[in-house]
Amino acid sequence: MAAGQKIGVLIVDDIAETRENIRKLLQFEADIEVVGTAKTGKEAVTLAREKRPHVVIMDINMPDMDGITATELISKDVPSAQIVILSVQSDADYLRRAMMAGARDFLTKPPSGDELISTIRRAYEISRLRTAAAPMQIAVGPGGQTFAPLEGKIITVYSAKGGVGCTTIASNLAVALHTEETRVALVDCNLQFGDLAVFLNLKPQHSVIELFENAETLDGEFAASVATDHSAGFKVFLGPPTPEQADIVNAAQVKKALEFLKTRYAYVIVDTPSALTEIVLSAFDVSDKIVLVATPDIPAIKDARIFFDVIDALNFPADRVMFVLNRVDKRGGITAQNIQESIKHEVTAQLPLEERVLFSINSGVPLLIGNRSLPFSMAMLDMANKLKAGLAPAPEKEPAVVEEKGKKPAPRRLFGG
Numbered sequence: 001m002a003a004g005q006k007i008g009v010l011i012v013d014d015i016a017e018t019r020e021n022i023r024k025l026l027q028f029e030a031d032i033e034v035v036g037t038a039k040t041g042k043e044a045v046t047l048a049r050e051k052r053p054h055v056v057i058m059d060i061n062m063p064d065m066d067g068i069t070a071t072e073l074i075s076k077d078v079p080s081a082q083i084v085i086l087s088v089q090s091d092a093d094y095l096r097r098a099m100m101a102g103a104r105d106f107l108t109k110p111p112s113g114d115e116l117i118s119t120i121r122r123a124y125e126i127s128r129l130r131t132a133a134a135p136m137q138i139a140v141g142p143g144g145q146t147f148a149p150l151e152g153k154i155i156t157v158y159s160a161k162g163g164v165g166c167t168t169i170a171s172n173l174a175v176a177l178h179t180e181e182t183r184v185a186l187v188d189c190n191l192q193f194g195d196l197a198v199f200l201n202l203k204p205q206h207s208v209i210e211l212f213e214n215a216e217t218l219d220g221e222f223a224a225s226v227a228t229d230h231s232a233g234f235k236v237f238l239g240p241p242t243p244e245q246a247d248i249v250n251a252a253q254v255k256k257a258l259e260f261l262k263t264r265y266a267y268v269i270v271d272t273p274s275a276l277t278e279i280v281l282s283a284f285d286v287s288d289k290i291v292l293v294a295t296p297d298i299p300a301i302k303d304a305r306i307f308f309d310v311i312d313a314l315n316f317p318a319d320r321v322m323f324v325l326n327r328v329d330k331r332g333g334i335t336a337q338n339i340q341e342s343i344k345h346e347v348t349a350q351l352p353l354e355e356r357v358l359f360s361i362n363s364g365v366p367l368l369i370g371n372r373s374l375p376f377s378m379a380m381l382d383m384a385n386k387l388k389a390g391l392a393p394a395p396e397k398e399p400a401v402v403e404e405k406g407k408k409p410a411p412r413r414l415f416g417g
């Protein structure tokens with residue numbers, strides 16, 4: 001915070017006692033100043049325009065204009081103001097509407113002093129990062145050095161059938177691909193039941209929803225502020241703590257945010273749920289590679305075949321799909337050869353059944369960390385190398401003059417052109 005600058009807070013509640021209690025909780029904080037109090041939504045909008053507070057503490061049920069409408073108006077008129085909803089309504093529907101109207105955070109009545117103060121400071125910190133950061137063209141490194149935006153690659157890990165190992169593969173892939181020179185961002189696009197925080201034993205402070213919500217105005221500093229650092233060096237954009245937050249964002253925002261991340265990270269690895277939702281399709285659309293995971297059993301293979309039919313119907317180039325078998329065990333009786341023949345797509349990598357994978361998940365440490373000589377780890381590293389090689393820029397060729405006869409039409413964008 002700039003020397004002498006305080007966090008300006010506007011308190012909005014129709015009950016005088018609540019306003020007074022909040023003011024009292026804040027009065028001894030040297031870095032916080034209450035710049036106004038309002039007892040209706042309308043009054044809040046007028047005061048916010050006038051006082052330009054950093055943070056607004058907003059009640060929901062008020063006479064003349066409710067807190068959700070006031071939030072919507074203030075977010076539009078005073079975008080730098082971060083709105084924290086304060087309500088007895090623990091109803092998810094209210095909170096979702098408030099978040100969609102532009103609220104940054106919420107507190108349940110009556111908040112404890114600590115909760116209130118830390119929420120205000122966090123909201124302020126985000127507003128400061130967002131306003132301080134200039135539009136990103138040239139990025140500034142940790143040592144103050146500048147570097148041009150990257151042309152990173154987006155790798156989406158998907159399976160048509162759930163529980164076959166996408167999150168295991170995505171998290172180990174992050175370990176395999178991350179280096180000082182090729183930085184990795186791991187993004188949880190499983191917005192309802194994201195597992196990356198558990199797989200990596202990370203404590204979520206922020207979620208990927210904040211990244212997606214701000215897709216239109218992202219800059220490197222803000223993106224980094226909502227990511228969680230993994231001790232292996234890569235950044236993780238964790239799924240939200242509650243499933244209903246998935247409804248706050250749309251596919252276009254996800255697409256835009258992923259496209260932004262690839263200007264910042266050499267590899268953006270996206271973990272997905274096993275459903276062809278609009279959000280998953282938009283991730284496919286911007287992916288340089290889809291890692292399609294299946295296990296060598298009949299139901300998983302049936303689903304993988306359907307997946308190839310779908311992408312074929314959408315004219316998504318099949319060579320952008322890397323087909324990987326996980327939990328390969330020769331006792332199962334189905335070989336990669338059988339599967340290749342049945343699906344008519346090459347199996348690029350095979351990861352063996354490894355019982356220590358389960359232990360690694362339960363301890364929150366990807367197996368590749370500290371266990372590089374296991375057959376599973378060696379297969380993972382081999383797969384990472386094949387991915388890298390497949391994503392490296394192709395040597396320049398003479399442009400083809402004549403179009404081949406019977407060639408497929410150019411790939412159509414999967415989602416939203």
Ligand SMILES: Nc1ncnc2c1ncn2[C@@H]1O[C@H](COP(=O)(O)OP(=O)(O)OP(=O)(O)O)[C@@H](O)[C@H]1O
Binds near residue numbers: 164166328353
């Ligand atoms: N190579 C492997 N060997 C043995 N077990 C494995 C292997 N890969 C994954 N597993 C196990 O499979 C289970 C599912 O893995 P994971 O959560 O990574 O799958 P997923 O496709 O992300 O599932 P979901 O659909 O729930 O997101 C885990 O219990 C994990 O231990």
Ligand SMILES: [Mg+2]
Binds near residue numbers: 166167168195271272
């Ligand atoms: Mg998963």
